[in-house]
Amino acid sequence: MTDLFSKFDALIAQREGLLATGVKDPFSLVMEEVKSPTVAVVNGKETILLGTYNYMGMTFDDDVIAAGKQALDEFGAGTTGSRVLNGTFQGHKECEDALKEFYGMDHAMVFSTGYQANLGIISTIAGKGDYIILDIDSHASIYDGCKMGDAEIVAFRHNDVEALEKRLKRLPADAGKLVVLEGVYSMLGDVAPLKEMIRVSKEAGAMILVDEAHSMGFIGENGRGVAEEQGVLDDVDFVIGTFSKSVGTVGGFCVSNHPKFEIMRLVCRPYVFTASLPPAVVACSAASIRKLMHNGNKRAHLWENSRNLHQGLRDLGFKLGTPDAQSAIIAVIMPDLEKGAMMWAALLENGLYVNLARPPATPAGMTLLRCSLCAEHSSEQVADILSRFERAGKAVGII
Known part of the structure; x- marks a missing residue:
């Protein structure tokens, strides 16, 4: 009998080899207590958090927590249903209204996760016979949405405008085309040249979807993301x-001005066949989104x-992923996985948590x-983080 797990043998061996060096498993860390957006207790030790995506620090905001508690009392713990059956509560509509106001757009659809938002929107819009043109470094949820929809995938070199243009010119003029881009790429923290x-x-007649997961809330004059910052938000179709980044909760969304967008609620399978977010989560999210509109400071x-950290x-x-600070993500390049794991462990021992990222994600x-920075990190904490990086880097031999 074929062991269906045998395809993972190389990865199992790599993981066992890593753990044999005495390094704690970087991918099963447990936070025993979370004290604030920037501090938690890990392995019994108070630890600075520098790997949580809590960009605007909204997880402990008093108004956000109060909204969640009220919804829990008034609407209960869960919805037990899909959005198109019994799973749309007043809070879901209020959350979508907050998103429409935040982006200044006509339509908003809330999903149970961000992954599901990409999976649902991409797979529903572009199907068999259509083309999806995407950056080679696109997030897994984007690739999975392409696969589920069965469209033809055309990838181009990361952030290369000329490569994108060449790919578009090779496609049939009358074919359905969706270009999928990201504002900020989550591994290196680099920004896309969205304007070009x-x-x-547009010149090639394609529709455009931009994933602003890592830029919503803090990039752009109103925090609407890279498309706003570069003055092209009105040219984006989706x-x-x-919600799991700057908003500080969990969930996903799509906003659009397309006049036919509302039909998506009936034809998007990951939306139709998934239970909706709990009342407390949408209440927290709506409160957070409304506060993010006025968070310039x-x-x-x-x-x-x-x-300052960059x-x-x-x-x-240290060798960094970008020549300057382009977002709230700063990537510190390691020589190899073993040295990276040792550095990660040394930082954790020094009371600093970051993400260890490895292929194929990178x-x-x-x-x-x-490193994912937070608006709640004080200037003193950033200086402290640098001293911990210096100690760990010298101990491991990275610097």
Whole structure:
């Protein structure tokens, strides 16, 4: 009998080899207590959090928590149903209204996760006979949406406008075309040249979807993302986002101005056949989104943190994923997986948690430590983070 797990043997051996060195498993870390957006207790030790995507620090906001508690009392723990049956509560509509106001768009659809938003929207819009043109470094949820919809996938070199244009010109003029881009790419934290990419996509008659998961809340004058920052938000057909980053909860969404968009509620399978988000979650999300509209000072402080950490790490001699601070993500490139795991463990021992990222999640097969900054990190914490990186880097021999 064929062992269906045998395809994972190489990965199992790699993991066992890593753990045999004495390094704790980087992918099964448990936070015993979370004290704030920036501090938790891990392995019995108070630890600075630098790998949570809690960009705007909304997880402990008083108004957000109060909204969730009220919804829990008034609507109960869950919906026990899909959005199109019994799973749409007043809170879901209020959350979608908050999104429409936040983006200044006509339509908003809330999903149970961000992954599901990409899976549902992409697979429903582009099907057999259509073409999806995407950046080679696109998120797994984007690739899975393409596969589920059965459209033809055409990938182009990361952030390469010329490569995108060449791919588009080779496609049949009358075919359905969807260009899928991301504002900020989650591994290196680099920003896409959306303005030029959207221009060539429009010239080729394609529709455009931009995933702003890692830019919503803090990039752009109103926190609407890279498309807003580059002045092309009105040219985007669909914006996908998630609540598990700047909003500080869980869930996903799509906003659009397309006049036929509401039919998606009846034809999008991951939306139709999944139970909706619990009342407390949508209430927290709506409260958070409304506060993010007026968070210019927090956005400015987050940018200050990002620039200071990027410059400080570079000055210490670390190799970084971008030449300057482009987002709230700063990637520290490691020589290999073993050194990366050792560095991750040394940082954790020093009371600092970051993400260890490895292939196939990372581009070009690299191993990296991904740092996600928060608007609630104080300037003193950023200085402290740098000193912990210096100690760990010297102990492991990275710097």
